[in-house]
Amino acid sequence: MTRQVLVTGATGYIGGRLVPRLLADGFAVRVLARSPQKLTDVPWASEVEIVPGDLHDLDSVREAMRGVDVAYYLVHSMRASGDFEEDESGAARTVAAAASEAGVSKIVYLGALHPDGVELSRHLRSRVAVGRILLESGVPTVVFQAGVVIGSGSASFEMIRHLTEVLPYMPAPKWVRNRIQPIAIRDVLHYLRAAADLPPEVNRAFDIGGPDILRYGQMMNGFAVEAGLRQRPIASLPVFTPWLASQWVNLVTPIPRSLAVPIIESLQFDCIVREHDIDGVIPPPEGGLTGYRTAVRLALTKMRDRTVETSWRNSSVDGAPSDPLPSDPDWAGHTVYTDVRERSSAASPQSLWRVIEGIGGERGWYSFPLAWALRGWADKLVGGVGLTRGRLDPDHLQTGDAVDWWRVEHLERGKRLRLRAEMRVPGLAWLELSVTPAEGSGAIYRQRAIFFPQGLPGRLYWLAVLPFHGIIFSGMVDRIVLDAERAEQEEAERAEHGAG
Known part of the structure; x- marks a missing residue:
């Protein structure tokens, strides 16, 4: 019998790349989208059931959950202002209630790596709260806490790309010396897909990250090497507050300030894997986890191969997780x-x-x-x-x-x-x-x-x-x-x- 899967956040970076993998593995996929028109040109649009709705509307979420076996929660607000923490928690409570009511067998949520014992940024704090709500829903839940996702279209990766490409010299905040454990998009999708098959007794959060632990400055210069650029001198300047740094990013890159602020706020701490329990539940991908430089190379290769064909005409594309999608934001990908x-x-x-x-x-x-x-x-x-x-x-x-x-x-x-x-x-x-x-x-x-x-x-x-x-x-x-x-x-x- 075909298993029914619900994906929320299918118009986003992760969800848009997960859907075709679920379809390829024989799942019947339903997507809940507040703006279904954003899915018009994605290559898999005709193969899924699209349900218009909002995560704050219990009736539309109930309708989307009907007959669902596994629900993927891949939504996260990246607003720089407003009471988004309460909005996110409210949406998580709605999803938890509807999933429990519909008899969903599993919820899968993608959160973020974060340290313990420190005051988290609002966005990291919100992600932790959403994971906790889902874990306490009564529905078996798997929460993946991931580092910076490396792939063309990922907001964090695009910030690295544009900063490195534009600036021959990097005046930077002190957080460029913080340690980060990035993970390739293909490895994130590996864990998300495998979670659908986990037994119901698995109800917990797992840290996931790639094989490399790097400082943020090393990530920028690793990108430079793969992009054929000279490595950038980086000067750590303590005068750069998170707010000032976000204004700087907004000035020299196309990343909107509403995205730059939460990303930078979340870079104030070391974000590395604290436990490796996932290895005993979901084996690593065949061939092992993808290294940072390899993940960058894949993203750049895909963009160079395809941008000439796709960046100036609206054509559907499919293929590897590094490939661009029509639903990706305008600032994603190589500057053209x-x-x-x-x-x-x-x-x-x-x-x-x-x-x-x-x-x-x-x-x-x-x-x-x-x-x-x-x-x-x-x-x-x-x-x-x-x-x-x-x-x-x-x-x-x-x-x-x-x-x-x-x-x-x-x-x-x-x-x-x-x-x-x-x-x-x-x-x-x-x-x-x-x-x-x-x-x-x-x-x-x-x-x-x-x-x-x-x-x-x-x-x-x-x-x-x-x-x-x-x-x-x-x-x-x-x-x-x-x-x-x-x-x-x-x-x-x-x-x-x-x-x-």
């Missing part, structure tokens, strides 16, 4: 700058494509030749390839061909050409040119420049060239469309003249 332009053309898709495939070399780049030439000379001066390579064939391209300082990375003949920049820039750059048939007749030309900045120099570089984009890229769009239309017209005139 884009320049996107689109134009309708009277020319046919075939005529437009001939111009696209013939770009570069002797034909040039259809806009502001002097600017392209100057950029090519500048690239040569710093040891780059410049614009002198040209192209092998003036009319046709193959994947891997050089086109001046670009390389053909992806080619769908007649549809899309993606070029990867091989010039010397502080980051990674692409130029994508595509054509689609328009309704009735004609075609739509679309052009996208994409840049992944590397550190602060990459961001400054983008800002420096931004004024020229309005001239260069808009000119490219106009000239490419015009050339296609002119070539088609000339072809039609020749055909008419020949017929005459």
Whole structure:
């Protein structure tokens, strides 16, 4: 018989990655979502039952709990103000009451590692309180107390990512010297999934963490190494209060202050595993727990592999736990700058494509030749390839061909050409040119420049060239469309003249 599972927090980072693993293992999954529209584009939306509701509404929680065997509680408020502690405790009491009433056999909750014998931050204190309420519900409950979760989309990991990428030097609070035991997202999901099969006599909290105990500063420099950045000098400054540090994080990263405050408040203590009892209940994953640097590498690899495809169009993705999801927040993932332009053309898709495939070399780049030439000379001066390579064939391209300082990375003949920049820039750059048939007749030309900045120099570089984009890229769009239309017209005139 198929077991019914309820997941709360499916629009969040952990829940959105747990659901497909439960589905793959044959569970019938129901999700309770206050904003079901956030799940529209996730790849598993059609495979689950989505129940609109709020954790403070007992009736909607009762409806969601109907027939449920295991309930996952993966919700945590990350507000910087307001009486969120009472709100969270109230929601936990509602879930506990509805689960008990419905005869749920197990509740699984993800809390946070915390030290004993100190005054906890409000957010850590709230997580401890929620775990206690669920453990006392009368329903067998497993509470996992996890360290910083490492994976693209995790708020704590994204803060590490953006701080390290942006700042060549780190003025930091004294908590950068605190010890932390991070855990990879894939290992968190391993424990959450396995908890569904634990016997009913297991009713307790377990500490979980990865194999590495690091200082927060070491985590930032470990990220730098994996991201191909220089390690950052870090100065611990006692004047940085939690409030001031959160303002600083909000200023130099896209992390909202409402998230930065609770994260930083929770970093005031050492957060490491105090007991390893989980090993006697749930064995570690096959191959062992994932080390910090490996977890960072996986997150960065997934983002680099997929961001070119997903960051500028809303497409569904699935796969490894490190993969991005459409429900992830805007500030999650690698920083990406884009320049996107689109134009309708009277020319046919075939005529437009001939111009696209013939770009570069002797034909040039259809806009502001002097600017392209100057950029090519500048690239040569710093040891780059410049614009002198040209192209092998003036009319046709193959994947891997050089086109001046670009390389053909992806080619769908007649549809899309993606070029990867091989010039010397502080980051990674692409130029994508595509054509689609328009309704009735004609075609739509679309052009996208994409840049992944590397550190602060990459961001400054983008800002420096931004004024020229309005001239260069808009000119490219106009000239490419015009050339296609002119070539088609000339072809039609020749055909008419020949017929005459």
